Amino acid sequence: MDIIVCVKRVPFTQEVDLEIDKSGKSIVTDGLAYVINDWDGYAVEEAILLKERIGGNVIAVTVGSEDDEEVLRRALAMGADRAIRIDTCGRSLDGLVVAKAVAAAIKGFPLDLVLTGVQADDDNQAVVGIMLAEIMGLSHAAVVRGIEPEEGSLKVRVELEGGIDEIRQVKLPALLTIQSGINEPRYVSVMGIRKAAKKELKVIGIDELGLSEADLALATEIEEVYLPPETGGAEMLSGDPSKLARAVIEIMRRKGVAV
Amino acid sequence: MGDILVFVEHRSVSLREVSLQIISKADELATKLAGRLTAVVLAAKADFLPSDFSSRADRLIVVEDERFSDFDFTAAAEVISKIIKEQSPHLVMMGHTPWGMDLGPALSVRTGLPLSTDCVDITLDGTRVKTVRQLYGGKLFARVSFRDDSKGCIITVRPGSFPVAASCGRKGELVRIENAANLPASSSRFIEYLDTGAGEIDITQAELLVSIGRGVGEKERIEEIRELAGLLGGVVSCSRPVVDRGWLPKYHQVGTSGKSVKPKVYLALGISGAFQHVAGIAGAGTVIAVNKDKKAPIFRVADYGVVEDLFAFSDALKEELGK
C-alpha cells in the first residue's frame, strides 16, 4: 500500500504566556518549543503499522520552513521511507493553499491512501485533509480511529459524538483524517532520528509547483488575535497546598458533597 | 441577497441539538440581513422533525432518499452543492461536528466558497460576515474575515456556541424532494453504529468526579489519584489523552466524544480545558480546576481555580482528609 502522510510542526504552548506580536495578527514565536502536531504522530504511526502489516511505501510530507524538517526526520525515524518538504518561499498560507500545494507535489505518485491529522494543534481548523482529498478526487472520511484494510477498500471506524462510533466502508484510493488514540505512536530516540538522516528528504519550493497566483491567494484573513478576556473566570484560591486543600474541602462540603 | 442556508443533522431518527443552535443563530443573522433562511434536511423520511421546526425557517428543503437514513457523504455533498449553486446563499452554516468536518471543507472546494471552521461567534460588518474562532486550544481568539465573499461563504459552528431560540416565527414553506435523481455512486457505505460508552462504572451518575488530564504525566501515578478519589468518596474520570494513551478505559472519558457529566462538584486536575472537554461538564454544579499553568483555558470556565502542581495539591488534600 502506497501511503502519503502529512505532518505539521506546531508550537507547544502549555505553561506559556502567549504574547501578541506587533502586527496584532499572530503571536510572538521566539523562544517557543516546537513539537510534531499530536494528531500527526498518530497518523504517521498508523501509516507505518499498515506498511508493516501489508507492505508498501510511506512518504511523509510537510509544508513549511527548514526548521520544520524536524518533524519529517521524526517521521523517517518512525519508519517512513522518504520525506518531502514543500518550502513556503516566504509566503503566508492558509489551509486551502497547503492542500493545493501538497496535491501538486504528490501528483502522479502511486497512491492508495493519504493520512492527515484531524486538526493541527495551533490553528485548530481541521480543513487541510478533506480539502486535499477533494482536490485529488479521493474518497474520504474525517475523525477516524480505526482502520481495517479490505480488498479495494478500508473498513474504518469514524468517531462521532457521545461515545458512538460509526463503522463505514471507504473505497480506495482514500484520504482519512486520523483521530488521536487510534494507536500508540512509537518512541523514537535522538539516535534513531540521527540515523534516519540518511533517508531521502527532498525539498520543493511552493513556487515551483505550477500553482498560479490565484491558487496561492488566501481565502480568509485573520484581522486580529486577542487574548481571552481576563474577567468572568474562576475565583482563584491562593495559599500553600494545605491551605488550598482546606479551602477546596470547604467548597465541596458547601456544595453538598459529603467529604 | 442575505440568504442563509443551514444543513440540518440527524442521527438514529432524531434531530441533533447542534442544528437547532445553528438555526437559532441563523435566524438572528437572517433578520439583520433581511434575507431568507433555508434549512436543508436530508433523510430517508423526515418524520422526526419537531412540529414547530418549519417555523424556524422560511423554507425547508427536505430531500428524502434511502441513502440519507445515515450520513452518506457523496450524496449529501452532491445535493448540497447543487442547492448552493442554484440559490447562491450569502452564508452556508453547519455544525463543526465529525460530519460537518467532512462536509464543510469538501463543499468549500466544490463550490469555491471560502470557509471558516469551528466558529464560536459570527458577526456582521454591514452585510459582510466575520467569525470568531479560537487558536491554540482556546489560549487565543481570532477575528477572521473572508477575502472574497462576493459569492458567499461557509461556516462550521462549534456545538454549544449559541442557545436554542424558543421560536422563530418564520413561514416555513416546505419543499419536498423525494428520491433525488442522479446521485453519483457513493464512495463510502455506512455499516453500523457502535456504542463504546458502557463500562464498569458510570461517571454520569457520580456526585463528585475527580478528573485527570494529560497533566498526570504517566499511568503509574493515576493510582495516587484513585486513592484521593477514594478518600473523597468520588469517582475518577478523565480527559481524552488519558484514554488515548490507554491509561484508563474509554468509559471514564468526559467530553464531546466521551460523556456529558453532571456531578455536584467536578475537580479537574491537569486538564487544559479544550472545548471538546468542557462541553462535557456544562451540567456540573461546581467546577474546581487545578493546573500549573495560570493561563490554562479551564480557568475561564471553572468556578474556582488553583494554580499548583496537581500532585502537591493531591498530597495536601489527602493529608487534610486524614486529619
Ligand SMILES: Cc1cc2nc3c(=O)[nH]c(=O)nc-3n(C[C@H](O)[C@H](O)[C@H](O)COP(=O)(O)OP(=O)(O)OC[C@H]3O[C@@H](n4cnc5c(N)ncnc54)[C@H](O)[C@@H]3O)c2cc1C
Ligand atoms: C473531534 C475531537 C473530539 C474530542 N473529544 C474529546 C473529549 O471527548 N474529551 C476530551 O477531554 N478531549 C477531547 N478532544 C481533545 C481535546 O481537543 C484536547 O486535546 C484534550 O481535551 C486535552 O486534554 P488535556 O487537557 O488532558 O491535555 P492538555 O491539553 O495536554 O493539558 C494538560 C494540562 O495539564 C497541565 N499540567 C501539566 N502538568 C501538570 C501538573 N503536574 N500539575 C498540574 N497541571 C499540570 C498543563 O498546564 C495543561 O494545561 C477531542 C478532540 C477532537 C478533535
Ligand SMILES: Nc1ncnc2c1ncn2[C@@H]1O[C@H](COP(=O)(O)O)[C@@H](O)[C@H]1O
Ligand atoms: N503545513 C502543513 N504541512 C503538512 N501537513 C499539514 C500542514 N498543515 C496541516 N497539515 C495536515 O492537515 C491536518 C489538519 O490541519 P488543519 O486543517 O490545519 O487543522 C494536520 O493534522 C496535518 O496532518
